[in-house]
Amino acid sequence: MTGVTLNQAVKRYGDVQVIHGVDLQVEDGEFCVFVGPSGCGKSTLLRMIAGLEETSDGKIHIGERDVTRMDPSERGVAMVFQTYALYPHMTVKENMGFGLKMNGFPKSEIDSKVKAASDVLKLDVYLDRKPAALSGGQRQRVAIGRAIVRGPEVFLFDEPLSNLDAELRVEMRVEIARLHKEIGATMVYVTHDQVEAMTLADKIVVLRAGYIEQVGAPLELYRDPDNKFVAGFIGSPAMNFLEGTVTEGGVEVPGLGRTVPVDVTLPAKGTAVILGIRPEHLDVHIGQGALKAELSEALGGVSYLHLDTPTGERIIVEERGDERANEGDTVDVTFEARRAMLFEKESEQRIR
Known part of the structure; x- marks a missing residue:
């Protein structure tokens, strides 16, 4: 060969x-x-x-x-x-x-x-x-x-x-x-x-x-x-992307209603960026936040929860375990800073 x-x-x-x-x-x-x-x-x-x-x-x-x-x-x-x-x-x-x-x-x-x-x-x-x-x-x-x-x-x-x-x-x-x-x-x-x-x-x-x-x-x-x-x-379901702006010590993400920490070298304050986070790296907190569960796809060992944000962006969360959100629930999502990826808004290149 x-x-x-x-x-x-x-x-x-x-x-x-x-x-x-x-x-x-x-x-x-x-x-x-x-x-x-x-x-x-x-x-x-x-x-x-x-x-x-x-x-x-x-x-x-x-x-x-x-x-x-x-x-x-x-x-x-x-x-x-x-x-x-x-x-x-x-x-x-x-x-x-x-x-x-x-x-x-x-x-x-x-x-x-x-x-x-x-x-x-x-x-x-x-x-x-x-x-x-x-x-x-x-x-x-x-x-x-x-x-x-x-x-x-x-x-x-x-x-x-x-x-x-x-x-x-x-x-x-x-x-x-x-x-x-x-x-x-x-x-x-x-x-x-x-x-x-x-x-x-x-x-x-x-x-x-x-x-x-x-x-x-x-x-x-x-x-x-x-x-x-x-x-x-690469990855299924696909990575979630949310628009944001670099602030002091993090990224302000309107879709989540707060500033989130990211474990990368941030560009200049005020820079428009895109935050990427995979569904499997999100944790759901039921009864908190301002995100609404629109659909839950229950596949047995795993469920895919589809969330609407105040900005109209969509988020998919992979849920495992016995306690899972239902359609219509109000939820919040959190993630470890090291799991987040950041991309330039115009070129879409990764910020490392």
């Missing part, structure tokens, strides 16, 4: 530039996830690595090879798409081995590679079935198996779980994580689901409008985001 390097990679469609000088190093054997909102360029970037989209400028290397102008078939990659794209008239075994058959591999070698892949993916008992007799998760495993038998240097996944229901998504996340550990391949994975990104990735690349906002390990991005966009995108 081998890594992937992008050096000032650019993609243009006519006069419109959608990928803006991306520099990225995916290490050998690393599981790298591209994440971001719809239209941020994550699938385009993946297709540029695969050779399905032409790179307008810059370089792409797979290992030591410059593959920028190579055909997809010459790049040593295998791609798993959102749709399974299985041949309905072929069995699982035939689907998995079809690419090798078309490339003239002997039957014995095809059978050996298919058997090895089916062992890894636990598809042995389904080899004689056709796709119509499989569940969505099983079909996606067949599509992954078809990629494995090719023995690629790099696996590329383009939102492979988005067509599955919630239960199957969890099951397939576990399967893909196990597969990566078992075969140790370099994998680049695209998703809009930050939960998938957090649970699967060694490295997350957060994209917005064709630019990389931040690259890092999942918990690194969660604990130490560079800007408001990354802070709001």
Whole structure:
């Protein structure tokens, strides 16, 4: 296996530039996830690595090879798409081995590679079935198996779980994580689901409008985001943001009706800032304050309490334990100063 390097990679469609000088190093054997909102360029970037989209400028290397102008078939990659794209008239075994058959591999070698892949993916008992007799998760495993038998240097996944229901998504996340550990391949994975990104990735690349906002390990991005966009995108539910003004020794937050302490170096007094605090870092005090509980989403072990502030800003609080607020309650929220993050209002960059 081998890594992937992008050096000032650019993609243009006519006069419109959608990928803006991306520099990225995916290490050998690393599981790298591209994440971001719809239209941020994550699938385009993946297709540029695969050779399905032409790179307008810059370089792409797979290992030591410059593959920028190579055909997809010459790049040593295998791609798993959102749709399974299985041949309905072929069995699982035939689907998995079809690419090798078309490339003239002997039957014995095809059978050996298919058997090895089916062992890894636990598809042995389904080899004689056709796709119509499989569940969505099983079909996606067949599509992954078809990629494995090719023995690629790099696996590329383009939102492979988005067509599955919630239960199957969890099951397939576990399967893909196990597969990566078992075969140790370099994998680049695209998703809009930050939960998938957090649970699967060694490295997350957060994209917005064709630019990389931040690259890092999942918990690194969660604990130490560079800007408001990354802070709001990583973490579920999303971080709460409240406008405020720097005062002597803290930040005056109209939405909370008071000045709160923050454990950062404050800019000049009077500076407009944005205070960020995660739902899980807030403590609720029922019967106090001026916040009204509009909705409580009870999920069993955890509840998400939605609060309205006097300024019209919304706050979500994660509640655990037996005593939880109900809809219509008046509450207040507090937090430890070290948990608060501060962002410049105009640039939205983190103040540290």
